[in-house]
Amino acid sequence: MSRVLAALALSLALAAGIAPKSPPTLRDDVAVPLQDVGKTNKPDTTHRQARILLDYQETRQRSWETKSLGQLFHFGRDTEVRSLRGMIVLEVPDEDLLHSFEVPGTPISAPAQSPRITGWNYMGPSKMFPQGNEPAKLEVGDRAKLVQCTGSAEYRRDQEYNDKGLAEHSKSQWRWYKTTRNTLGSLPLTQLGSNTNWSMMFNSQDGLDFFRYSVLPIPVTEKEVSDGKSSSREFSEDVHLVIPPLKAREDKGWIFNRRMDPFGLQVSGTLEKNLSDGSIVHGAIRVTVDLDPAEYECLIKPPDNYRKWLPEGGDNEEQVVSTLQFTGEIRCIKGKPLPDRKFWIEARLDSSTQPGVCVNFPAHGKKTADLVIQRQGTSPDLELKSSEGKGEDDAWTKATGNFKPGQEFTVAVGCRDYGAFGDLAFNCDVPVRIEGFDDHRGSLNLPFDENHNRIADNWEYWASIMANAHADDDKLPSGNGVDGDGLSVYEEYRGFKCAGVHTRTAPFYKDLFIHDPGNLGCGLFRASGITVHFVRAGEFSEEEGAENKYVINCNRAYATLGQQHLLFVRNHTFADGSMGKAEGPNIGPPKETSFVSVDVAKCRARGPDRLASTLAHELGHGCNLWHHGDANYNARDLMFYGTDNAWHDAPGGAGDSGRVVAAGGAQCSGVENCIMRYMRANFYAKAGGPWAWRETPEGDLIQGELYPAGPFARTLFCTDPKGTGINDAGYPGGSVAGNAIRGNCLHQFQVNDLKPPKVP
């Protein structure tokens, strides 16, 4: 059906005496209801609407607006109304009728003096107004509804600005436009501030019932965007403005010159900014306005296992094997939530970047974020950004998005390191509350770590310590009294891959790591009480810095104390008549021993158990153990007493016989079954013995006997230098080698590379 538009423009000439010379200012909010301006003679009056263009002058702007019949026209305080004029359009199915009016001067000064919009001049078919040509009169209490808002205004303001950051000050004129948009979300913007401050003027409507109108400063940060050929500046901002209650609003200088919806709205739009150099900056702004907002909170629910969760790593630095899923929800805790209101949420995860996945694996591991927000398990509406690959020491992942109240979101944190630690912070437009915590925290430690030592409290509880992460106080076994094993509590907690199995070691028990590619084992070394861990190739590194190149804490980073070495056990053919050696110039903790080498073939030739004791013996040297005493000596001028009651030169005995005498207090002395005791010599001094020799070429002949046959089971590390067994003072015929000079081997152990060794 065709629509007939009757557009008649009339100039209203109201009585000259009505207009005052100086317009007064409103002292209080005033609502000016527009009355029903008339009735159409069309039968379908339900479609009737009024379109009112109002021109009024306030302290800040002029505007033309359209209201529908029945909508309140609200003037705020400090509104200086210069004039009101407008048109009333009656929209009916077949035709639009236009009426214009003008209220010069200031009809509004106080509620009691609310305007009467009178004097309508009507130009149009008289049939529209059954009463004749009289325009409708607007009285206080009349109501009109706003249909839409349209118009434009010029606004002049002296404004200092500096678009290019130059010290340039000028006065300029700014223009803002308010255009008609019939959809919620239109956003005419105006540039009112400096190059970093924009003001926005927005209007919107939702059906026929809402009208929102405000001028707000919007901080906008521009950024340079370059495609390699040219560059431009852009901005994109999400702004959430919570408009305080009316009184506070006025105190803070908010300006609202129209009645706003009690809940608020969200609008967005684009903007072009013309710079003085002729360039244009493009940008987008989304503004959320809460007017008299409802009270909300962002409730975060940690997973049930959060307090007990221990970080875990995988086979490489990228693999995620353990996930914690946090859920969250915006909840309206007071008032009425806005139906379409969305809240901005950010979950920011700051993560450690320890190399590798644990202290020793992979050797020389990469530094990656140990904790990441994963796409899988995180709400699709949350956009992820991360610093991965940017080479930063501390990595972060951010998940941001907008959610309506009641809409649950999830944030899945994946873990890639057994010692991962980080901080998961939630930021939101509304206060964040974390379930289970009453201290108003907005972030959580990962793992749960109330003493902030970056060690999971659950492990500390489990290991029955609450420790300084840097401490190294392992006291068991006591060894030589040097506490520790060169590994800090944090490193023990972060743990080690040992033969492919991850192990968190005990922080009060000393640990020794062994690489044994030949599968020789550690023999009887367990008698030391030290916890032995076998590690495979790839579970340690080679580094310079000590005689021993093999470092177990090769991925050391946070809370490390320095290089701690493993002992490398190997099969080696000794072509010098020996069965094993701790190779290195000094006896000391593991860093002093390049290899623990045993000649398996020779050990096997000496008996089935010999390899086990030789391994333990040499490993003992690698942990600061000394022999029971100094070297034995060779028998010179060896003789024996014959059945003919005469002394004879022993075969091959002249000069240095090459046969060894167990000297008192020397290597064969002390506790008989101590692993560190040399098992055998050839002779020992004993009065009346059938053998004789000299210790030195000029020395006296010493009488003695063949060293006892044994067998000698070396099974332990002694705790006393006092000789036992063949070295006991009560041994028949007297002690073979007597008490040890050193002995007490169990209390010589030191595995800590970082403290000077004690020499027994």
Next chain:
Amino acid sequence: MRKPALIFGVVAATVAFVLIVIWYVQHRPAARSGKSQATASDSTGLPAIVQTARLPPEPDVSLDINNKTELEVHQGTPLLLTIRLANQRAANALSTNAAREAIAADAREQLKAGAITAAESQAREAFSRQREGVPTLVLPPDWPKSIHVQVRRANDPASQPDWPVSLLVAPAKQALALDGTATTEATWGLSPEAAALLAPGSWQLAAILDTIADAPADAWRGHAVSQPVIVTIKPRPASLPVAEAEQDALEVSRYYAAAGQWDNSLAAARKAAALIPDSIEAHTLIGDALSAGGDKRGAMKAYQTAMAAFQKQNKDPRHVADYLIERMHELLLTAPPPGLAPEGTKAPPPPMKR
């Protein structure tokens, strides 16, 4: 009168019930242990000893050739391939568990000495009860039959010839449980004659234990591979430098010793000793071969020669030729010089001349 009595009765019953409940809460095992009842298991009130094996057992297979993992030999140099099996995961678990037992014992001692509180002691004991499961692994009987030595040319993995290795030394026990304490080994050999036919070049060898097809039900079934050993075989020149020739002869001697062919071993060792007369190893091998062949005096003499060379060459007093000492001691015990006075003879002081 009736009503107050009724009220009194109800109140008394309620109080009694509450007291019973309080008593029960305080005295139930979980309350004593400070842990949940579900985990309390014994009269100590401590949680049960928990053993968890986090990964299945997996044998560690090692291969060394002539006691090395990288070597250069000439064609004809015999090779001894020693393959050892261990279970390092189980060994680690045993060690961890032993430490935890020690932690518990220490906690009890410290509690007795008043150094720690009962709560601390109990916490440590609870910690000590978290044990590692020991992933014991049962090898199939005659496991060397499940061993395959894979040979590949280093720069051409497709080239995989079969080297005619043969089992020289079988493991001490045919069936064995690798429980973290035991290891087992077997040695395969490639004779000088066979080694002479090997193509020169760089070869990568790996030992593969594969029991998938034929392991009995109770034995480990799987596939495990050793770290590779690199063997570089050089063409044998017409003559070798003395040091290389001595080393070559020593390898031959060791090969035959491992094979129990003592005559061949002796001959090769003598060849080495002839090349380098003060070779400790050559004389040691001579001693071993002679000793094995029953010539104990000859063996003693060889060991003495070796010892003398050791004395001359060794500069570090910490180093001891313990193998030689023990071999000589063994010979002194089993083959004393003829005419030595019997044990228990009280000999007079020797003449002080000389």
